[in-house]
Amino acid sequence: MNAQASTRPLDIERIRADFPILQRTVRGGKPLVYLDSAATSQKPASVIEALAGFYRASNANIHRGIYELSEEASVLYEEARAKVARFIGAARAEEVVFVRNTTEAINLVARTWGATHLRPGDVVVTTILEHHSNIVPWQQLAAERGILVRFVDIDEDGRLRLDQLEQLLRTEPVKLVTVTHVSNALGTINPIPEIARLAHAAGALLLVDGAQSVPHLPVNVRELGADFLAFSGHKMLGPFGIGALWARYDLLASLPPFLGGGGMIRTVTTENFTPGDVPARFEAGTPSVADAVALGAAVDYLETIGMAAIRQHERALLAYALPRLEELPGIRLFGPVGEDRAGVISFTLGDVHPHDEAAILDQNGVAARAGHHCTQPLMRRLGVVATTRASFYLYNHEGDVDRLVEALEEARRVFGVAG
Amino acid sequence: MSDLYREHILDHYQHPRNYGTLENPDRTFEDSNPLCGDRIRIDLKLADDRIVDIRFTGRGCAISQAAASILTEMVKGKSLEEVKQLGAQELLEELGVPISPARRKCALLSLKVLKAAAYGLNEWPS
Numbered sequence: 001m002n003a004q005a006s007t008r009p010l011d012i013e014r015i016r017a018d019f020p021i022l023q024r025t026v027r028g029g030k031p032l033v034y035l036d037s038a039a040t041s042q043k044p045a046s047v048i049e050a051l052a053g054f055y056r057a058s059n060a061n062i063h064r065g066i067y068e069l070s071e072e073a074s075v076l077y078e079e080a081r082a083k084v085a086r087f088i089g090a091a092r093a094e095e096v097v098f099v100r101n102t103t104e105a106i107n108l109v110a111r112t113w114g115a116t117h118l119r120p121g122d123v124v125v126t127t128i129l130e131h132h133s134n135i136v137p138w139q140q141l142a143a144e145r146g147i148l149v150r151f152v153d154i155d156e157d158g159r160l161r162l163d164q165l166e167q168l169l170r171t172e173p174v175k176l177v178t179v180t181h182v183s184n185a186l187g188t189i190n191p192i193p194e195i196a197r198l199a200h201a202a203g204a205l206l207l208v209d210g211a212q213s214v215p216h217l218p219v220n221v222r223e224l225g226a227d228f229l230a231f232s233g234h235k236m237l238g239p240f241g242i243g244a245l246w247a248r249y250d251l252l253a254s255l256p257p258f259l260g261g262g263g264m265i266r267t268v269t270t271e272n273f274t275p276g277d278v279p280a281r282f283e284a285g286t287p288s289v290a291d292a293v294a295l296g297a298a299v300d301y302l303e304t305i306g307m308a309a310i311r312q313h314e315r316a317l318l319a320y321a322l323p324r325l326e327e328l329p330g331i332r333l334f335g336p337v338g339e340d341r342a343g344v345i346s347f348t349l350g351d352v353h354p355h356d357e358a359a360i361l362d363q364n365g366v367a368a369r370a371g372h373h374c375t376q377p378l379m380r381r382l383g384v385v386a387t388t389r390a391s392f393y394l395y396n397h398e399g400d401v402d403r404l405v406e407a408l409e410e411a412r413r414v415f416g417v418a419g
Numbered sequence: 420m421s422d423l424y425r426e427h428i429l430d431h432y433q434h435p436r437n438y439g440t441l442e443n444p445d446r447t448f449e450d451s452n453p454l455c456g457d458r459i460r461i462d463l464k465l466a467d468d469r470i471v472d473i474r475f476t477g478r479g480c481a482i483s484q485a486a487a488s489i490l491t492e493m494v495k496g497k498s499l500e501e502v503k504q505l506g507a508q509e510l511l512e513e514l515g516v517p518i519s520p521a522r523r524k525c526a527l528l529s530l531k532v533l534k535a536a537a538y539g540l541n542e543w544p545s
Contacts, residue, residue, distance in 0.1 A: 030451035245479055355455055355525065369457060385456025414424050415481070416433070 023104030030365030038391035052296035080296030105230030120146030187344030196225030350417030487529035
């Protein structure tokens with residue numbers, strides 16, 4: 001990665017010009033203020049072109065096609081894998097398994113590692129911050145295999161209670177700790193290297209949900225100390241339908257296949273099959289080749305800008321937004337304030353239902369999310385049914401924050417929220 | 420002023436009609452929309468299968484609560500048979516504001532609850 005580029009502030013107007021959708025208007029001519037990148041990011045023209053370009057010029061099914069187009073498609077697919085691997089600091093390209101999304105990556109671990117390493121009574125530790133995708137697969141295993149799922153709580157600021165994690169690791173047969181790097185609902189950045197040390201000292205493995213971190217922070221798997229890292233392409237400027245699971249090669253090589261079918265085998269007879277190598281073993285069926293290629297283009301784009309610069313930009317936007325939001329009478333802001341906070345702002349406004357808030361934002365051209373953010377246990381823990389969430393990315397600027405605040409002022413007027 | 424939150428919607432939200440519960444209701448039903456936490460309970464007092472009194476309680480977004488308030492005014496005095504025939508479109512027209520697909524569940528929760536009460540359900544058949 002280009003360390004030099006990372007120290008300069010972003011040229012936001014130039015970046016915005018790379019994202020065609022930011023030119024459009026919504027709700028009768030209002031410029032789009034897109035504050036929902038935690039749900040999915042917008043795409044630069046280079047990614048859209050990579051996707052279309054693959055279909056226009058290189059489309060063929062990969063592997064085993066003895067003709068130029070198929071060879072070309074295969075090379076592009078494997079180049080994309082190498083780009084993603086380099087982007088997260090993987091030791092080799094084969095450590096990256098292409099999947100559809102973070103959810104599928106976590107399910108892959110549950111169904112391969114979990115199914116061969118977890119016995120009745122074993123404990124999987126997750127946290128109250130998790131997205132449903134890092135809760136339900138373990139609850140499914142609990143129902144099927146008699147494992148136990150334990151939750152680490154948060155403190156009043158929305159930070160994980162590491163003392164509870166240590167207690168669980170000391171007193172229970174914990175085989176896996178599975179935790180999000182960045183909370184999609186609160187923006188909390190969890191101390192993964194420290195959690196990795198604690199988990200490994202207790203003989204447990206660590207799975208990290210990187211859906212909200214890989215797109216927004218410099219992430220290097222060697223520094224994280226995780227055993228599995230799951231993330232989605234569509235949240236990091238890439239297309240829908242492509243994501244990745246990273247694990248060390250020897251760990252992947254010790255696991256059984258995930259889904260069965262073409263591409264994941266070495267040989268098949270009428271009696272049996274032998275599984276293929278890593279990572280093909282986990283990629284049964286025709287993969288999303290064009291989406292993988294476009295994800296490679298997204299990685300190129302992010303590396304050109306520099307992840308440290310993107311992180312710095314989002315930190316500055318957060319520092320601009322939080323004091324302005326705090327001034328709104330009746331607002332309740334969730335999540336920690338400090339260096340361990342990503343560009344995600346969850347809030348409620350008086351007793352206005354978040355859906356009503358978001359509807360007023362929408363009428364002002366502001367796209368923000370309202371609801372439980374697929375974190376129902378967290379919402380229950382916070383004592384709310386839902387929050388409104390604004391989330392930033394590299395293409396947001398201070399003007400977006402101003403439009404958000406103006407729209408919230410209108411919501412206060414409409415619903416008569418007092419201080 | 421906003422298209423969705425017109426004065427009459429806000430008025431029904433902030434000053435709901437027929438709000439509360441009935442003592443010894445002939446029919447009562449409650450349901451919620453787990454996705455957004457909207458919740459509505461409706462109590463009915465009947466005479467000759469006709470609604471002679473109706474009360475609702477609930478919590479949730481302005482659309483769900485205003486719609487419930489408006490619905491209670493629409494159906495007071497109507498027969499259970501008329502309530503069973505009541506269509507979603509009639510309630511949406513009475514609301515008189517543009518309801519997006521994402522908000523239909525909010526707008527129609529009270530109608531769902533009322534219909535369940537009209538059919539005498541104790542819980543949704545699974």
